[in-house]
Amino acid sequence: QAKKRPPFSMYLMHRTNYWGEWIDSTDDDDEVDFNAIWVQAMNDDDGCCCKGFGRRAVPVDDSDFGRECRGWWSLFKVSEEDGHTYPHYFYKFVAIPQDTYGYGKRGCGNRGWDYEGEFYWDDAVDALERLLQNYLDLDDDYINHIHIGLWMDQLYAPK
Secondary structure, eight states: OOOOOOSSSEEEEEEESOOSSEEEOBOOOSSOOSOBEEEEEEETTSOOOOGGGOSEEEEEOHHHHHHHOSSEEEEEEEEEEEOSSTTEEEEEEEEEETTOTTOSHHHHHHTTOEEEEEEEGGGHHHHHHHHHHHHHTOOSSSEEEEEEEEOOSEEEOOO
């Protein structure tokens, strides 16, 4: 059964050209030292950005977080930077289960990452919307892109 997009004003989407049922995490990011499933956080009225990552859009919901860890997660801001063209601006975050050795507040702080807050797996998308609200609704001239590396081995992607 295909996943349905959650009824929130923010949603998470993974873009890929892979059409299989399970998407493996990758280690393609120089600032993040673990394999991650990379997602984009968008408001309902935004189209999916960064289509260069793939034609297929796979929604990520609370059950995906629970498949990896049925507990508390932490959100850290890794970096932010101007895009290649004005007015694009990019924020990079990671979401990590709180019991992950070496990736607590101190370990991530030592990496230069800023702690943004915590959330429980069964309310992940709604809680992330609250934690990211200041980045989603900036009243500025930029088109803000939010990318989050999720500490997950795989993402379920039914057709």
